[in-house]
Amino acid sequence: MSNEAAIHPGVISHGFQEHQEAHHHHESFITKYIFSQDHKMIAKQYLITGMVWAFIGGLMSVLFRIQLGYPEATLPWLEDIFGHWAKGGKISPEFYYALVTMHGTILIFFVLTAGLSGTFANFLIPFQVGARDMASPFMNMLSYWFFVLSSIIMLSSLFIQTGPAAGGWTVYPPLSALGDASIGSKTGMDLWLISMALFVVSQLLAGLNYVSTILNMRTKGMTMTRLPLTVWGLFFTAILGLLSFPVLLSGFILLLFDRHLGTSFYLSDIVIAGKILPNEGGSSILYQHLFWFLGHPEVYIIILPTMGIVSEIMSINSRKPIFGYTAMVASLFAIAVLSFLVWAHHMFVTGMNPFLGSVFVLLTLLIAVPSSIKVFNWLTTLWRGNIRFTVGMLFSIGFVSNFISGGLTGIWVGNSTIDIHVHDTYFNIAHFHIVMGVSAFMGMFAGVYHWFPKMYGRYMNNTMGYIHFWVTLVCAYVIFWPMHYEGLAGMPRRYYDYSTWESFKQFVELNRVISFAAFVSFMAQILFLFNFFYSIFKGRKVTTKNPWGATTLEWTTPIRPGHGNWPGEIPEVHRWPYDYGKDGVDFISQTEPVSKNESGGH
Amino acid sequence: MVDMMSAQQNRIHPYKFNLWLGLAGIIMMFAGLTSAYIVKRSQPGWESFTLPMVFVFSTLMIIVSSVTIQMALKAFRAHRMERYRLFMALTVFLGVLFIVLQVVGFFRLQEMGMKMVGMGSNPAYSFVLAIAGLHIVHVLGGIVALLIILAKAFSTQKRNYDSVPVEIVTTYWHFVDILWVYIFLFFQLLH
Numbered sequence: 001m002s003n004e005a006a007i008h009p010g011v012i013s014h015g016f017q018e019h020q021e022a023h024h025h026h027e028s029f030i031t032k033y034i035f036s037q038d039h040k041m042i043a044k045q046y047l048i049t050g051m052v053w054a055f056i057g058g059l060m061s062v063l064f065r066i067q068l069g070y071p072e073a074t075l076p077w078l079e080d081i082f083g084h085w086a087k088g089g090k091i092s093p094e095f096y097y098a099l100v101t102m103h104g105t106i107l108i109f110f111v112l113t114a115g116l117s118g119t120f121a122n123f124l125i126p127f128q129v130g131a132r133d134m135a136s137p138f139m140n141m142l143s144y145w146f147f148v149l150s151s152i153i154m155l156s157s158l159f160i161q162t163g164p165a166a167g168g169w170t171v172y173p174p175l176s177a178l179g180d181a182s183i184g185s186k187t188g189m190d191l192w193l194i195s196m197a198l199f200v201v202s203q204l205l206a207g208l209n210y211v212s213t214i215l216n217m218r219t220k221g222m223t224m225t226r227l228p229l230t231v232w233g234l235f236f237t238a239i240l241g242l243l244s245f246p247v248l249l250s251g252f253i254l255l256l257f258d259r260h261l262g263t264s265f266y267l268s269d270i271v272i273a274g275k276i277l278p279n280e281g282g283s284s285i286l287y288q289h290l291f292w293f294l295g296h297p298e299v300y301i302i303i304l305p306t307m308g309i310v311s312e313i314m315s316i317n318s319r320k321p322i323f324g325y326t327a328m329v330a331s332l333f334a335i336a337v338l339s340f341l342v343w344a345h346h347m348f349v350t351g352m353n354p355f356l357g358s359v360f361v362l363l364t365l366l367i368a369v370p371s372s373i374k375v376f377n378w379l380t381t382l383w384r385g386n387i388r389f390t391v392g393m394l395f396s397i398g399f400v401s402n403f404i405s406g407g408l409t410g411i412w413v414g415n416s417t418i419d420i421h422v423h424d425t426y427f428n429i430a431h432f433h434i435v436m437g438v439s440a441f442m443g444m445f446a447g448v449y450h451w452f453p454k455m456y457g458r459y460m461n462n463t464m465g466y467i468h469f470w471v472t473l474v475c476a477y478v479i480f481w482p483m484h485y486e487g488l489a490g491m492p493r494r495y496y497d498y499s500t501w502e503s504f505k506q507f508v509e510l511n512r513v514i515s516f517a518a519f520v521s522f523m524a525q526i527l528f529l530f531n532f533f534y535s536i537f538k539g540r541k542v543t544t545k546n547p548w549g550a551t552t553l554e555w556t557t558p559i560r561p562g563h564g565n566w567p568g569e570i571p572e573v574h575r576w577p578y579d580y581g582k583d584g585v586d587f588i589s590q591t592e593p594v595s596k597n598e599s600g601g602h
Numbered sequence: 603m604v605d606m607m608s609a610q611q612n613r614i615h616p617y618k619f620n621l622w623l624g625l626a627g628i629i630m631m632f633a634g635l636t637s638a639y640i641v642k643r644s645q646p647g648w649e650s651f652t653l654p655m656v657f658v659f660s661t662l663m664i665i666v667s668s669v670t671i672q673m674a675l676k677a678f679r680a681h682r683m684e685r686y687r688l689f690m691a692l693t694v695f696l697g698v699l700f701i702v703l704q705v706v707g708f709f710r711l712q713e714m715g716m717k718m719v720g721m722g723s724n725p726a727y728s729f730v731l732a733i734a735g736l737h738i739v740h741v742l743g744g745i746v747a748l749l750i751i752l753a754k755a756f757s758t759q760k761r762n763y764d765s766v767p768v769e770i771v772t773t774y775w776h777f778v779d780i781l782w783v784y785i786f787l788f789f790q791l792l793h
Contacts (some may be wrong), residue, residue: 133618208623216616242623246631254638254732262720263728265638268647278721281647286638293634 003545027563035145037137038563043123044455047448049151050115051529053588056155059496062522064099064580067091069515071497086087087455093496094183096451097166100494101184102158104169105192109199112440114147117241119449121210121234122306123455127554128228128586130219130573132564134210139205146202150195157191163433165192168494170291173266173284177258180272190259200245200252207245210238219553221573225329226590228552228577229322233308234330236336237301243340244297258282279281285350292343299436300339304332305405307374307444310396311407312577313450314378316550317393318385319586321578324377338367348416349423357416364414369550371407375400386581390548391465398473405477406435409484424494427487430480438476445469445528452532453547457540457560464531468524482510551589552577618727621770625777628740632733632781636788639729643792649724651793653786654710660703661786664741667696668779679765683755690752693775697745700782702739708734726793733785740778746773 007588036042064077067090074089084094122140126133134140157164165264166184169174171192179186212226227235254265258279266287267279288308315322321327335583344352378400387393409431413419422428445468452460491504498504546555553573557565571591583599642648674689708718710732717723718731751767 136620139620162769204624204627208620208627211623212616212619216614216619243628243630246627250631250634250638250736253736254635257719257728257732261728263718263723263732264725265642265728265732281642281645281725283645286641289641290634290638367662 009554037141039122039126039133043119046118050111053110056104058100065515065518069512071499097497098163101166102164113151116444117237117305124230125213128231128552130570134209140209143202143205146392150198153195157188162186173287173461200249203241203245205240207238212539219570220390226576228306229311233304236332237304240297240301244294248294292346296343297339302436304441306440309443309447310399311398313392314381317388319580320385323380331373334370348419361416389581392446394469395442395446399439402434402439421511425487426491429493430483434480453542456536457542461531468528471524475517478513480519549587634735648765656707660700661701663696664779667693671772671775678768687755694748744775
């Protein structure tokens with residue numbers, strides 16, 4: 001089926017241009033900005049919804065950092081805002097637990113999954129493969145609105161009497177399965193599960209569209225080996241999501257059964273407040289298997305899109321071809337396959353057979369190989385490049401820095417012998433925040449700064465961008481570096497007040513430093529938000545089609561492309577996307593036919 | 603443009619491809635559930651069971667419905683709309699009958715003292731309810747899709763000979779059929 005037919009089902013038009021103009025006339029405010037089927041608008045919707053969530057999730061971390069940094073302080077304004085959750089100006093233990101739980105849920109799923117791949121897959125896939133829109137624009141719109149519905153339910157859980165889900169973002173049973181077990185296991189947990197079920201539906205609708213578009217809608221000449229690495233990264237992300245999210249859903253369904261139908265999938269021999277429960281024969285470890293079978297691919301769902309984005313931005317701003325394109329694709333593939341075989345490394349302390357554990361250790365450590373290949377290729381792309389330090393480029397370099405720092409500790413926690421010591425401590429917190437939290441944010445910011453001109457026809461402000469970058473980078477290390485020491489000293493995660501423990505009293509001041517850096521870092525993100533919205537309306541206007549001198553197809557469209565992307569025919573592709581500095585030419589667009597006296601290679 | 607379209611003609615229709623990817627997702631969900639079942643089976647407290655006869659009848663119904671929908675598709679391709687509507691309606695009927703029989707089966711299990719929910723329930727029977735129940739939800743989705751295209755077939759305003767929606771629904775229907783046969787055999791062999 002041609003791309004035209006996908007956008008205008010039932011009508012095959014040969015003169016697309018006139019058809020497209022006709023289409024624009026009857027586009028109302030609602031079909032253009034709200035129930036839009038245009039991949040570019042859906043991308044922006046995902047991005048802005050993600051920003052709202054990032055603000056909420058970030059603010060939550062600021063609140064619990066107040067508790068961790070200043071456990072003695074009483075701040076009356078907290079009570080003014082949060083009422084009984086902060087009686088006497090102190091965040092209550094239940095509130096604290098709810099905050100860390102929701103912080104994790106929001107950032108991992110709503111920001112770094114939906115906000116990140118929702119934005120860039122929607123924006124870049126049709127542009128970079130040369131398609132007018134997604135394989136099914138309607139399904140694409142549906143996916144966004146399922147995400148909105150899921151968001152509304154999750155948001156509403158923050159305002160109910162018993163508060164949102166609390167029990168850690170992994171919602172392990174039995175705590176999550178029994179409403180009587182804690183206040184955070186009551187209605188908030190049901191809303192959490194329903195919201196997440198809708199979220200899974202949204203991700204599946206989105207993911208199958210992404211895969212289908214990449215495989216079926218490529219323009220003429222766009223072979224798979226000519227795809228930019230961004231598209232490869234998003235491709236593997238979508239496949240991971242398609243295969244792992246349904247398993248999470250099945251885990252949630254069994255949990256809902258246990259909560260409401262009195263079944264015992266996860267429950268056995270439990271006593272709550274002296275009352276013996278009748279449940280028998282269940283196993284809470286079963287949930288952990290189902291959860292981590294998604295949970296581990298999930299971290300790659302977060303990081304693979306940013307790997308693609310960073311590869312692309314680095315190559316453009318080094319004015320050099322990406323080093324080892326094939327190795328980059330192969331390592332993405334290897335990571336995607338391995339990600340399904342390592343889930344039990346989250347469960348080394350569940351009483352697992354040590355021999356089985358050692359298999360998972362081996363498979364986990366194998367991931368270091370493709371990851372290092374990627375790091376070496378990024379570094380060699382930078383090597384002797386003609387580097388332009390745009391804001392996007394700085395964030396890309398920041399991504400690699402964080403990915404190395406966080407990746408190295410992955411080798412530690414991937415070993416069961418070390419993991420048993422540092423499991424559920426701040427060492428682990430530091431590891432995953434750096435390698436998939438900060439890194440993914442760095443990659444996401446890189447993408448936003450880089451493709452903003454394509455999104456809105458204006459540039460973001462550079463000065464604010466540089467401030468944003470340096471403050472974020474420095475704060476990220478000030479926040480998470482000390483956590484490694486705390487974790488090695490045994491400081492457990494999710495505790496409410498460390499100053500009451502003799503062994504952790506020494507860290508009170510260090511915690512205060514971390515909290516301070518967290519506040520500063522949050523301020524820098526506010527600056528980014530201001531810059532983003534300010535630049536949409538007041539930013540410097542883009543005057544050329546291809547401001548970065550890039551080779552990929554999105555820069556061959558008009559500055560503000562309409563629905564359908566190219567006013568005329570879709571350009572044909574003749575070469576791979578990384579012809580920078582070839583034969584002394586600064587860059588050669590993918591649409592340029594290969595000339596006779598060109599040197600070999602791609 | 604014409605070149606490009608002919609180049610794309612050999613490719614699978616993107617909607618159909620979307621369906622296959624969606625099916626892969628559904629397979630993963632049931633794979634997750636059935637592997638959870640296998641893990642649980644090897645743990646203490648498991649009670650072995652046999653499914654009541656009514657599930658054999660429901661299985662036969664859904665297999666027959668696969669035949670009728672295939673006939674409907676064949677009729678549609680031959681533009682024999684009368685025949686198409688008849689077989690489509692028959693498929694919907696068999697689908698509803700399948701669901702009714704499944705629910706009867708659940709009650710039969712309950713009567714035989716195999717508690718699926720509530721106090722004293724055993725995970726073995728709860729799994730039957732969860733897995734077969736989730737399958738019913740997928741059949742219901744199929745019935746809704748069937749009703750939509752059936753309504754289109756009865757509409758007098760528009761004549762539509764585009765076979766893609768019919769083909770997609772047919773593929774999906776065969777899928778839920780095969781999925782149930784798999785689940786049925788699974789329960790028979792690993793009870």
